[in-house]
Amino acid sequence: MAIITLTTDLGSKDFYQAALKGSILSILPTANIIDITHEVPSFNISYAAFVLKNTYPYFPKGTVHLIGIDSVFSENTRYMALKHHDHYFVGADNGIFSLLFDEAPEELVELNIMQDLKYLHFPLVDIFVKAAIHLAKGGKLKDIGVPAEKVEERMLLQPVIERDIIRGSVIYIDTFCNVITNITKDLFTKIQRNRDFTLYFRKSETITQLSWHYNEVPEGEKLCLFGISNHLEIAINKGKASGLLGLHLSDIVRVEFHS
Amino acid sequence: MAIITLTTDLGSKDFYQAALKGSILSILPTANIIDITHEVPSFNISYAAFVLKNTYPYFPKGTVHLIGIDSVFSENTRYMALKHHDHYFVGADNGIFSLLFDEAPEELVELNIMQDLKYLHFPLVDIFVKAAIHLAKGGKLKDIGVPAEKVEERMLLQPVIERDIIRGSVIYIDTFCNVITNITKDLFTKIQRNRDFTLYFRKSETITQLSWHYNEVPEGEKLCLFGISNHLEIAINKGKASGLLGLHLSDIVRVEFHS
Amino acid sequence: MAIITLTTDLGSKDFYQAALKGSILSILPTANIIDITHEVPSFNISYAAFVLKNTYPYFPKGTVHLIGIDSVFSENTRYMALKHHDHYFVGADNGIFSLLFDEAPEELVELNIMQDLKYLHFPLVDIFVKAAIHLAKGGKLKDIGVPAEKVEERMLLQPVIERDIIRGSVIYIDTFCNVITNITKDLFTKIQRNRDFTLYFRKSETITQLSWHYNEVPEGEKLCLFGISNHLEIAINKGKASGLLGLHLSDIVRVEFHS
Missing domain, CATH: 2.40.30.90 (Bacterial fluorinating enzyme like)
Structure with missing residues (x-):
């Protein structure tokens, strides 16, 4: 049973995180969805990175980690999927990927899945879900995106x-x-x-x-x-x-x- | 694997929502239980309706949505199950169903499952669970209740x-x-x-x-x-x-x- | 599908409870993990006992209940597993077991699983997970520990x-x-x-x-x-x-x- 984890700032009192789960189950009813957390403070990328960086190694290889932080559409937003240390990650290229790993990701694509206009405000339940399920089912990165050179860099304050x-x-x-x-x-x-x-x-x-x-x-x-x-x-x-x-x-x- | 969603005001710090899950798994160990939310403010029916109304369409057809708000027993309380847009809903007839849909439900029954006295204070873990599992397993509405004409109306402030x-x-x-x-x-x-x-x-x-x-x-x-x-x-x-x-x-x- | 429940004070905003779930799924990908609650106030054993005591009977027989409260290593800490009323419990012997049951547990062992030094600060994801999975798969208590006479007593204020x-x-x-x-x-x-x-x-x-x-x-x-x-x-x-x-x-x- 494919494991898809969720790391978001969607909270647990609204309908957003449940809609995300429903979207996954509508396409892949056997998905094993695990909440990392939905309590990331709104838009706090470094918080989300700290939590996910410390969590993902505990999961089985092949797990797909869906990141729902700061992912609303804009002209310059790139949605990415990548493979690193035998784990998959799907999210917006807002800097979080550079905080998750100490090295460049092993394999990286910019997603080219078309956005369903019905979910214009909610790429999470559309593009991200489709990408995550493709990977959870054993699909290849190159079938959902075009190879990308690097992710956006974000620096944390270093000692x-x-x-x-x-x-x-x-x-x-x-x-x-x-x-x-x-x-x-x-x-x-x-x-x-x-x-x-x-x-x-x-x-x-x-x-x-x-x-x-x-x-x-x-x-x-x-x-x-x-x-x-x-x-x-x-x-x-x-x-x-x-x-x-x-x-x-x-x-x-x-x-x-x-x- | 049958999906049963939960929308309640039970919170997540007490034993109530876990008891509800245990009750479901005791009868149907393969149930896929998904929390919509347990953070509905106590007794807030319109809040619960807003969340569930916006969530349920994301789930696969055939999903059973169990609503645990304001469901304690009283002489006049009716417990209902209904089918609408190929989704099933189980809950107390406290007005929430009229807020969930813009039209009358397609098929509606008043549950006639006998309350186990052991769970007098907790119809959720007894009547509601039995009804939800019956439906999740593909059972018919008419086998757990008697046809009802309409649900209690509750009006929201309209523009x-x-x-x-x-x-x-x-x-x-x-x-x-x-x-x-x-x-x-x-x-x-x-x-x-x-x-x-x-x-x-x-x-x-x-x-x-x-x-x-x-x-x-x-x-x-x-x-x-x-x-x-x-x-x-x-x-x-x-x-x-x-x-x-x-x-x-x-x-x-x-x-x-x-x- | 084996059910493992979690009762902890780990909260849901950090990576701890997700790491625990990942650890379980890494060994037993088909485990059905159910959160009792992660909102126990830090180190509050009597709170955790009240919640779990009132919850576990709702779960199917054979369920394994993992208790993650006040379980950090010290020289005198004993980690226990026990069977009672056809349920299994795994946790630190900090007094919680005496609050969970009105009688002595039916079968009790002190775990003798070796701590992986990599998880020195986090016995939960190591010893506890290994014990819980052993039991969830139908293994015997005597294969993961040595028989123990009794659990630590903790008294609650009685009427x-x-x-x-x-x-x-x-x-x-x-x-x-x-x-x-x-x-x-x-x-x-x-x-x-x-x-x-x-x-x-x-x-x-x-x-x-x-x-x-x-x-x-x-x-x-x-x-x-x-x-x-x-x-x-x-x-x-x-x-x-x-x-x-x-x-x-x-x-x-x-x-x-x-x-």
């Missing part, structure tokens, strides 16, 4: 490295209010070279120890660790770090390594 | 037309904070007769152009268009119209056509 | 009985703002012995009648009944009782029976 210091920022706050930064484990390890460190945030908060687990410190105490997404994360054992520590999206954090 | 003016009102605000009115494309076109128009709302806001797409105006600018639901909609390109323009449910809008 | 009085408390407030107490129908009936009663709550509110249905009183009036969960519940017909009556979690209610 800045100054000798023994990494300056990063908060990129995501999860349901548990854990605070996730843009400092990856790879970067941290590369600069650390086994030295001690101090993590600074807010005016005067510091953490000097990397934890393996949230519950290595007493309940209510702050800690930092590399979480499931392999990003440096500031948390409170069984507490809500973002609120209690006053950390918000885009706030700066600083790691200093001691020689 | 008022005075020669060159349409007075409508806001009936729905979606996840994107787009403001949807009760003025349909059909009505608008009929009164417009190719004339220019001015859309008035709030104290002094006006729009004089119909857009085809949300992004035909610069980001942050207001626009109006006929959206996915074919209702006149006031939006802001990539902005939250209801908040920024101060438009709420039931607010009045006025369209004047210029001779 | 106090003083001759003709039951003192209980509010344990749950649902989506409709119905107020659910820890006084069960069994307890109430046992102490009542067909006598009249007065239910006291807040400073001076009283109810002296048990309703069968929410709509036995006029709209906007308060009532009490034994709801779907068979707990004494305070409600307002088509109104939001918790807000309107000022009743919150842990508030005390008192039932006095009159000789």
Whole structure:
């Protein structure tokens, strides 16, 4: 049974995401539709990319990931389908694809499926669905589009490295209010070279120890660790770090390594 | 695999909607259960009708739509099942059926399935589930109920037309904070007769152009268009119209056509 | 098709619950995954227990219920699987199992599946998924763990009985703002012995009648009944009782029976 996942900002109180599911089932009644999330903040491409980038590797190879963010028609909008790491992705070329992968996609086409005028405002239920189902049924990319050179680039704020210091920022706050930064484990390890460190945030908060687990410190105490997404994360054992520590999206954090 | 959709006000934090799914799967383990939404505001029949009316046509013919709004038992409550446009609907006769369709349902029965006393407070998991599964398996309406003449009528506020003016009102605000009115494309076109128009709302806001797409105006600018639901909609390109323009449910809008 | 239900505090805006689903589908592509809820407040074991206890009996026998609450690794954490009433449950031994059942589980093992280091922070997608799938495919408990004597006990506040009085408390407030107490129908009936009663709550509110249905009183009036969960519940017909009556979690209610 072909798996099609959905990552959208359509919410779950309106009829939009259900219409999308109905459209898929109308063409492929056996499709196994899995919601990644419909709670992406409206038009927030980097949020959607963070969620999908961290989710898709858990799915079986051959899964088709349909991305419904910022996909309304305009003269310059290109709709794309691509294959990467044996997964398929369908969405608008609004920059999200450059945030999903660290390299160029292995195979990339610009869709040339004709838009049904009936669904002018809703390419998701028309072009995207047709493309996703074609791929879910084992069809080839070249049969639904023309080869494309590259996707639109969008840059995220990257950590800045100054000798023994990494300056990063908060990129995501999860349901548990854990605070996730843009400092990856790879970067941290590369600069650390086994030295001690101090993590600074807010005016005067510091953490000097990397934890393996949230519950290595007493309940209510702050800690930092590399979480499931392999990003440096500031948390409170069984507490809500973002609120209690006053950390918000885009706030700066600083790691200093001691020689 | 039979598709059964769910439209309820049960929310997703309690055990109610999961109990409903479990009940379906206990009788028909192969049922393909699709959530339309469980986020209908409590007892809000017109909200549920708007969502389901705009969703069901996207689903395959033969789909069974189970409606779990305002369905608790009382002496006068009738539980109904009906067929319309090759879709099936099961729910309480509380007025929602008159809001779902512009015409009388093609085939209508009042359910005569006996209520299991064990589920006295929860007809959804008992009578409704049994009826929905009967229909999903290809059963006939007449085998689960007695023919009924008509459904309870509920009237929505309709737009008022005075020669060159349409007075409508806001009936729905979606996840994107787009403001949807009760003025349909059909009505608008009929009164417009190719004339220019001015859309008035709030104290002094006006729009004089119909857009085809949300992004035909610069980001942050207001626009109006006929959206996915074919209702006149006031939006802001990539902005939250209801908040920024101060438009709420039931607010009045006025369209004047210029001779 | 094997049914695996999910009860977690992972929320639906992050990638966690979708990663969990992907992990299941990667091993068992035909799994029928049903969300009980992902909206359990973080780490709230008694909330999760109340929801799952009231839901699981609606599901077919043989269903596997995966519980993802408070399951991060620590030296003392035991991961368990058990069979009870022909249902299977997989989760961390944090006390939730003692709240789910009134008796000891029929068959209980401590899982001895090795943790994949890659998923150190996320036993849910590794150990729990492997155990759940083993059981969903008809495997035996003894093949994934070693027999265990008992689960960790956690006590909930129980009602106090003083001759003709039951003192209980509010344990749950649902989506409709119905107020659910820890006084069960069994307890109430046992102490009542067909006598009249007065239910006291807040400073001076009283109810002296048990309703069968929410709509036995006029709209906007308060009532009490034994709801779907068979707990004494305070409600307002088509109104939001918790807000309107000022009743919150842990508030005390008192039932006095009159000789």
